[in-house]
Structures are given as C-alpha cells and as structure tokens.
Amino acid sequence: MAINVPWVTLRGCDKPMPVIGLGTSSYPPADHATTKAAILEAIKLGYRHFDTAFAYGSERAVGAAIAEALRLGLVASRHELFVTTKLWATFADPGQIVAACKMSLQNLGLEYVDMYLIHLPVRLTEQIRAVPVAAEVVKSLDVEGAWGAMEECKKLGLTRGIGVSNFSSKMIEHLVAIATIPPALNQVEMNTGWQQKQLRDTCEAKGVHVTAYSPLGANNTKWGDARILRSQLLAAIAQAKGRTPAQVGLRWIYEQKVSMVVKSFNGERMKENLGIFDWCLDGGDLEKIRLQIPQRKAVTLASIFGPHPLILELDRELTN
Ligand SMILES: NC(=O)c1ccc[n+]([C@@H]2O[C@H](COP(=O)([O-])OP(=O)(O)OC[C@H]3O[C@@H](n4cnc5c(N)ncnc54)[C@H](OP(=O)(O)O)[C@@H]3O)[C@@H](O)[C@H]2O)c1
Known part of the structure; x- marks a missing residue:
C-alpha cells in the first residue's frame, strides 16, 4: 500500500509540498528508461514530489513518468504531484530566465512546475565543456535581476512557487530584503554529518523553508561517501529502534522541520x-x-567548476 507523506505549507507558494521528494540526480547518470521506471515505482510506493534540474538531464524522464502514471491511473491528476526543477547557471542572466523556465517545462511536458529554484548563486557565460571551466566564464549572480525574472516566472503561471538552492545565510538575508515575492525555500546540503544549524536558524527567522539535499550523504557519488550510512552512532540508535541507519538519518532531518529530497532508484x-x-x-x-557526529560539507562549487577566486569565496561563505 502507498505510504502517505506529510505535506508542508510554504510562504509565497500556491501549493503545499510533500516533505520527502525523490531525487533524480544519479551518479553516474542513469539512462532515460531507468530513471522513468524508478519514478513510476516511486509513485506506486507513495512518492508525490520529484526533484529534477536542467543540469541533471532527468527532466524528460520525470515528464515521461508523470505522463505514464496519469495514463495508468496511478494518480488521478497532475495536481496530486509536486515537481521541482532548477535554473542552471548558464541561464542565470536575468534576460534568459523566463526562456530557461519554459525550456524546462518543454523538457518535462508540463504546463507548470510547482517549484522553480535558482540552482546556484553563480552565473556562467557559456556551457561547461571541460572542468575546470575557464575563469572568465564564471561571474557573480545579479541577485536582484535574477530574482525579478524568477518572480516573472511565477506571475506568468510557469511555476507555483520560487526559491533558491545553495544560498548562504548572508545571501538569504539579502534576497529576502529585496524580494517582492519571498523565496519559498532554500535547498541545501544537509544531513546528520552537515547539520547547517546557523543557516537553518537564519532561514527560520526569515520565513524561508529549508529542504535537505544529499540527506544520506550522497553515498556512491563522486562527491559523497558512506559515513552516514556507516555511522556507528546511527547504527546503534537504529538497532534500538528497530529501524535502519538511513531511516534514523532521514527521521533526524524531519524532526528538524526540514523537508528532504533523497535519491534511490531501488524499490x-x-x-x-x-x-x-x-x-x-x-x-x-x-x-x-x-554533538557526536563529525561535521563535513561534501559538495563544493570548486569541485564542480574549478578553484576560481569567486568560486572559492562562495565555498568559504557556504561552509561557514
Ligand atoms: N540543489 C543541489 O545543488 C543538489 C545537489 C545534490 C543533490 N541534489 C538533489 O538531492 C537528491 C539527493 O541527493 P544525492 O543523490 O546527492 O544523495 P542521497 O540521497 O543522500 O544519497 C543517494 C545515494 O544513497 C543510496 N541510498 C538511498 N537510499 C538508501 C538506503 N536506504 N540505504 C542505503 N543506500 C541508500 C542511493 O543508492 P540507490 O539508488 O542504489 O538506492 C544513492 O547512491 C539528488 O538526487 C538531487 O535531486 C540537489
């Protein structure tokens, strides 16, 4: 039987969001058929929230799985599902953002998404062809301009809500101060091994919900490892509760009033x-x-783009 997942109300978003979403970024990238089959399986199990991004290359598979789920009657209507996608850094120039959102909708085969996020607080002037990217390609984000275009996406009905990802406390404070439509959420790396207390406090004070990505520490990816799944402390708690270390790690996130996007393509x-x-x-x-779990951030912008001065400065800010 499908499990009922609680939904959370978000400021400035016309629809609540299931507190667990299925991540669709896989490493190495899964093919279309594998991703689509995983999403269909997830819908059967009770997942109603799917986290994709232009950069993951999974938007088409998410859209195909939703179309199939509707055809099969697994869900009665599109409105029962919550789809998050993200603006990639190469389209983060204010003049390109509405078109980028429409491109994602075309990939998804949807008329609207439920949440559109600025993926990273940085802009690239061209597509990444090799890493590290050339230094002159990396630019700082025009936050006012970009957010104005995100607000336009919402006003045009392309998305039910707008938010950000990988924003620091300082960036959230600045964004909230200049926004007409406030950011609904900040999707950031968070798990028992990177607890983000200060950022969570800032977001709470500013009315911005937090969603955790890599909630299990992104095991088996280029950037993550098994230190959460193999934590002796989580294993001991799990044993006492008759649960698994993964469930303890995810439950801890839920008890912090944080939602999460967790990736598994295994039923x-x-x-x-x-x-x-x-x-x-x-x-x-x-x-x-x-108190007892060593803290370490796994995802760094330098590992994605290269060690450019602006990128290292952003990494420092995101790690504080
Ligand atoms: N906004 C951003 O910048 C950003 C960055 C990174 C990720 N994300 C989003 O967050 C999602 C989740 O993060 P993530 O993929 O980095 O890491 P994650 O969800 O912490 O971990 C995924 C890894 O854990 C394994 N796994 C899942 N459940 C498990 C369990 N119960 N027991 C043991 N292993 C388990 C998965 O393998 P199997 O598939 O084999 O189960 C996969 O290898 C992504 O897919 C993406 O949608 C966003």
Whole structure:
C-alpha cells in the first residue's frame, strides 16, 4: 500500500509540498528508461514530489513518468504531484530566465512546475565543456535581476512557487530584503554529518523553508561517501529502534522541520526511506546526533567548476 507523506505549507507558494521528494540526480547518470521506471515505482510506493534540474538531464524522464502514471491511473491528476526543477547557471542572466523556465517545462511536458529554484548563486557565460571551466566564464549572480525574472516566472503561471538552492545565510538575508515575492525555500546540503544549524536558524527567522539535499550523504557519488550510512552512532540508535541507519538519518532531518529530497532508484530502499513517519527519536538520541557526529560539507562549487577566486569565496561563505 502507498505510504502517505506529510505535506508542508510554504510562504509565497500556491501549493503545499510533500516533505520527502525523490531525487533524480544519479551518479553516474542513469539512462532515460531507468530513471522513468524508478519514478513510476516511486509513485506506486507513495512518492508525490520529484526533484529534477536542467543540469541533471532527468527532466524528460520525470515528464515521461508523470505522463505514464496519469495514463495508468496511478494518480488521478497532475495536481496530486509536486515537481521541482532548477535554473542552471548558464541561464542565470536575468534576460534568459523566463526562456530557461519554459525550456524546462518543454523538457518535462508540463504546463507548470510547482517549484522553480535558482540552482546556484553563480552565473556562467557559456556551457561547461571541460572542468575546470575557464575563469572568465564564471561571474557573480545579479541577485536582484535574477530574482525579478524568477518572480516573472511565477506571475506568468510557469511555476507555483520560487526559491533558491545553495544560498548562504548572508545571501538569504539579502534576497529576502529585496524580494517582492519571498523565496519559498532554500535547498541545501544537509544531513546528520552537515547539520547547517546557523543557516537553518537564519532561514527560520526569515520565513524561508529549508529542504535537505544529499540527506544520506550522497553515498556512491563522486562527491559523497558512506559515513552516514556507516555511522556507528546511527547504527546503534537504529538497532534500538528497530529501524535502519538511513531511516534514523532521514527521521533526524524531519524532526528538524526540514523537508528532504533523497535519491534511490531501488524499490526496497525507496520504501525504506518513506518509513520515517510513524515513530520518533528520543531526546537523548537527538543530543548525541547533535554533538557526536563529525561535521563535513561534501559538495563544493570548486569541485564542480574549478578553484576560481569567486568560486572559492562562495565555498568559504557556504561552509561557514
Ligand atoms: N540543489 C543541489 O545543488 C543538489 C545537489 C545534490 C543533490 N541534489 C538533489 O538531492 C537528491 C539527493 O541527493 P544525492 O543523490 O546527492 O544523495 P542521497 O540521497 O543522500 O544519497 C543517494 C545515494 O544513497 C543510496 N541510498 C538511498 N537510499 C538508501 C538506503 N536506504 N540505504 C542505503 N543506500 C541508500 C542511493 O543508492 P540507490 O539508488 O542504489 O538506492 C544513492 O547512491 C539528488 O538526487 C538531487 O535531486 C540537489
């Protein structure tokens, strides 16, 4: 039977969002058929939120899976699903953003997405052909201009909500101060091994919801590792609760009032990751997780673009 996932209300977004979404960025990139089949399986299990991005190359597979799910009657209407996609850095010039959103909608075969995010606080003047990218290609983001264009996407009905990803506390404070439509959420790396307390406090104070990406530490990817899934502390808590370390890690995120996008294309693990809503962690467990797990950020902009001065400066800001 499909599991019912709680939904969270977001400021400035016309629709609530399921607190667990299925991530669709896979490493190495999965082919179209594999991604589509995983999403269909996820819908059968109860996932209603799908996290994609122009940069992941998974928008077409997400769209194809949604069309198939509707055809098969797995969901009664598009409105039952929540689709997030993201503006890639090469389209982050204000004049290109509405067109980039329309391009993502075309890839998805949808009339609107539920959440459109600025993927990164940086702009590139051309597509990445090799890493590191040439230094002159990397530019700082015109936040006012870009956000104005994001607001336009919402006003045109291309998206139900708008937000950001990989923004620091300072960037969130600046954005909230200049926004007419406030950012609904900030999607950032967060897990028991990178707890983001300060950023979460800033976002809460500014009314910006936080969504955790790489909630299990992105095991088996170029940037992540198994330190969460193999944590002795999480394993001990899991054993005492009759759960798995992955479920303890995801439940901890949920108890911080943070939503998450978790990637698994394996049916058993997808189901396991939904099993976090009918039990809770003890106060002592929460305290041990807070104090005893070594903290390290896995995703850096330098690993994506190269060690350019602007990129290193952004990484420093995002790691503080
Ligand atoms: N906004 C951004 O800049 C950004 C950056 C990174 C990621 N994201 C989004 O966040 C999503 C999730 O992050 P992520 O993919 O980096 O990492 P993640 O969800 O923390 O971990 C995914 C890895 O864990 C494995 N896994 C999943 N559930 C498991 C379980 N219960 N037990 C053991 N292994 C399990 C998966 O393998 P199997 O598939 O084999 O189960 C996969 O190798 C992405 O897919 C993407 O949508 C966003």
